Amino acid sequence: MDIDELTAIDVHTHAEVSAGGHGSLSPELFGASAEYFKSHTERQPTIGQMAAYYRERKMAAVVFTVDAEHATGHPRISNEEIAETCARHSDVLIPFASVDPWKGKAAVREARRLVTEFGVRGFKFHPSIQAFAPDDRMAYPLYEAIEELGVPALFHTGQTGIGAGVPGGGGIRLKYSNPMSVDDVAVDFPELRIVLAHPSFPWQDEALAVATHKPYVHIDLSGWSPKYFPPQLVRYANSLLKDKVLFGSDYPVITPDRWLSDFEKLEIKPEVRPRILKENAARLLGLRQPAPGGPAKGVSE
Template identity: 85%
Template sequence: MGIALDDLVAIDVHTHAEVSRDGRGSLSPELLAASAGYFKAHDHRQPTIPEIAAHYRERRMAAVVFTVDAEHATGHPRLSNEEIAEDCAEHPDVLIPFASIDPWRGKAGVREARRLATEHGVRGFKFHPSLQGFAPNDRMAYPLYEAIEELGVSALFHTGQTGIGAGVPGGGGIRLRYSNPMLVDDVTVDFPELRVILAHPSFPWQDEALAVATHKPHVHIDLSGWSPKYFPPQLVRYTNTLLKDKVLFGSDYPVLTPDRWLADFAKLDIDPQVRPRVLKDNAARLLGLTTEGDPR
């Protein structure tokens, strides 16, 4: 059984696996608390992957699920990509596994990426340059991008400010400048067939993100991490026009729920013909989903 695309109301391309089967968190307690405070999610809990599946199945949605591997910069052990992919495979009607590999892992990370895509059905890889402590255009990461491009799956980059480390002295050591979309633009030049998702409204670089997405044919933007009522006007304008086929629904669950996001999106001045593209159609095409849920 795969994803019954015609039965879905939406595909959320940005949700987080934050806890392992044995209860270990994806972030240190300090960084997790900072993120919860930033999003005012003080009752924030970390759902298991079966709970994520139930949450989205109840809403007739599918969800992309990933963790963030930032072990080199933070010293915090990552969650297992294999475990996440295996757990998502138990819920193929609603969950789509992505993985995260710290670029600092070098050749071992490249081998892991190939294995995850070919043996575990992973359809994309999440990067968080600020948290992982690298500039996206650092040649150190290029062998990993090369593998992802060859595999034909997506690379999703966090862009803009992050709630992780917010309010912690020195931001927890997290450098915001690594998440400027213009650094990803260099990557799209050097890997022209790489499918890229710029995650979030990219404050304070929203115009840069729009420029990259309009200029480079394989670059998309997901709208996660912000309530739509706070979207910059130019983001709404481009969503309705030049980027109507390249903007994707994402929530950032569990810190922002799909219910909250969709309720605010319904009030946004979005062309009725564009709305289903953002909520489902663009993601289905990017991820290679058919009506049966199988890769093309």
């Protein structure tokens, strides 16, 4: 991957269909998400199609699914398939994995194997879909392994379109995605690099507080058009968190084309834009080393 040739790194995209046509969500939850995001066309690109899409735009993309088999009973897309397909498109795709923390010791073994044998560069958690609180000690052995492996953990935060409008929200509880629960994880695993995904409605201030206080906690900007960003998020991105805010689209539900078009109109300082679009992610993911004497792991002090 030639970082200098890339225009941006999208740290938040979803593999929603396997090579065999298996979807990442049940039809009920998938339909609710499509309705919520008004994304009814070309909704399920394959990973290979995603590679072509991002290559055309001279962008890289982090790709993952969500393993929520315990809570939903729906079989996941294989982490190995995602990693192997991304490896075939390593000029533009970066594989993350998702391992259901309810799987206990098996989850820990799988996480280690995925990093050491398949080149996975991070892990995605969606507490609301996976039905666990991030600070539940049940998940701590998995965090410990991820911390030791030296790769990031990305947590969905805030409201989710998945289950929206379905009676009972499809069983999905929003409370699990309050970013303050991730604060405990940052305390108990001080070297773990963490990404709080999305503007964290209705807990935006909590997310900003955690990211400001904990040196290895970042925020990605996926899932919302920038024109809807809360003003305090823009203010912090321009100042205290300028080295810790990351471009993410949530593709395919939101395209990078739409996101970047709206981002151009946002009042972001010229010197901050390239950090958000590429440089912060490049350092976090180990794609670019920090400058001599600079902060470790791409995080401002």
